[in-house]
């Protein structure tokens with residue numbers, strides 16, 4: 046029990062958290078002693094960041110061919126790191142640990158939601174990766190070919206990513222919660238040759254038939270030559286029949302591995318060889334294919350994992366509750382932990398099934414020492430109540446982390462007190478799919494924390510605040526930028542250099558990276574992230590673009606027009622609100638609301654379903670026809686209407702405000 050002798054009363058906890066809200070700064074907990082030294086890094090990075098990264102690249106990674114050039118900045122923003130070096134990422138994540146005698150160390154303690162348990166060692170993962178790599182080759186996959194991965198949180202997802210890396214193929218992982226339509230779109234735009242998926246995925250006691258859903262979409266996709274299917278639930282899970290397989294195109298994962306040669310030497314890859322594409326939402330409906338390359342990305346993930354999570358790979362047990370389909374899963378479930386030889390928990394299941402205490406039960410069972418999750422999950426746990434964590438012994442925890450969205454101080458304090466027992470530092474880590482690795486975060490044991498602030502830049506990174514017109518700000522509110530290149534930065538948007546430059550390197554020139562977030566810098570040099578400055582909505586730490594949701598809604602035959610905005614939400618940080626005009630001036634009813642929500646779920650995924658749909662006779666537009674989303678946001682959040690004189694028809698806003706007020 047975290048509370049030793051008394052049962053925590055909700056009233057007392059609430060009062061205690063209220064009291065703690067007055068505390069601005071928390072010094073590093075006295076009982077926490079940092080394992081890895083960091084002072085020398087801080088000094089070296091401040092003196093010469095490029096030399097610092099070069100030293101780290103030599104120290105932390107194993108190179109087949111050492112690099113002689115560190116950073117090529119001849120053609121910004123197309124930077125190159127370690128360009129004449131060669132390495133293989135799967136060799137760095139697997140072979141070198143096995144070669145060092147750590148093959149028996151557990152890489153993943155996998156836990157399924159029905160109580161299944163599996164320990165996958167480094168040797169196991171290496172064996173599986175080699176066979177799968179050969180299996181991919183037998184299907185014609187080679188260097189530079191794109192392989193889609195649409196898998197739930199099962200160990201095969203790590204093997205799939207590593208097998209691609211082993212032979213120089215480029216993986217494109219799609220979050221398991223996305224709809225098959227979204228998967229198809231991502232396979233199509235990336236010209237994926239092969240897709241690795243699963244027969245069915247379990248969630249809260251039910252099974253979703255993934256393969257048949259994928260088939261229904263993938264039929265007409267000529268570029269997709271093969272589908273590899275992991276049999277995770279089998280006929281029993283699918284109502285008595287195995288998943289449908291198309292002769293000549295589809296192959297069972299197990300059969301592919303059984304037929305494959307067990308030995309597949311890791312191919313030395315140029316440091317700048319593409320490693321993966323990960324689609325993320327931007328300002329338009331078309332997702333951005335963020336491209337990361339081999340050497341720099343691995344260095345970023347490996348170094349920051351070490352600096353931020355400060356773990357001893359031989360004794361610590363780490364758990365990141367994210368999904369591997371997001372960048373957090375790439376960098377801090379797969380690459381960062383494995384490159385460091387860490388032991389992780391991988392959990393396939395929801396935090397509230399079979400009961401609200403399942404996470405804490407797993408932490409107790411595996412004696413997890415480092416836990417990394419999202420503020421939205423913490424807020425859900427607060428809602429469920431402290432009695433669930435209090436049922437379990439969480440004393441193994443020594444460090445806690447959060448990622449994905451700003452954390453409200455109340456949630457921070459609850460995490461600190463109820464989960465961390467006030468002895469664990471909290472690292473509020475700020476970064477993005479584009480940055481590849483954590484960029485702003487407390488250094489545990491060193492940095493004093495302020496609830497709600499990601500604190501300061503890690504060694505080697507140069508985030509900064511500027512005014513709207515690019516003037517540096519040392520304090521106050523501004524636009525977040527990064528002023529120097531860093532190894533794990535995105536290299537481009539897949540096959541779209543122009544959009545890459547336009548999105549990130551046009552506003553302040555080709556050497557200043559535009560983050561897309563607004564932030565505040567306080568007198569101590571601490572960063573407080575405010576939120577996105579573009580049309581990106583952050584729902585439960587998941588990025589969605591307003592345009593993407595709008596285009597899904599207007600694809601419904603009854604819809605004439607739609608505008609989507611974010612509304613502050615206590616639970617999910619932000620929630621999606623859709624203002625919808627139906628054709629023929631119709632006004633929708635509850636059934637239409639349900640239908641539209643399902644329509645969006647089927648096209649993008651459940652996470653994109655609007656929380657509120659507001660029927661509008663008309664939308665506020667400027668004289669040039671542009672929808673004024675800012676005004677819609679004001680209405681959704683119940684703020685007084687600002688200046689509406691630039692609107693073509695100022696009366697539209699008053700009508701909408703009345704409607705929203707009536708809807709409550």
Ligand code: WTA
Nearest residue numbers: 448449450451473474475476477478574588
């Ligand atoms: C937001 C997730 C506040 C931010 C790793 C960023 C955060 C976007 C934090 C990237 C944090 C991420 N505090 N906001 N600690 N971490 N964000 O690409 O708006 O899915 O730009 O990467 O999430 O989301 P992405």
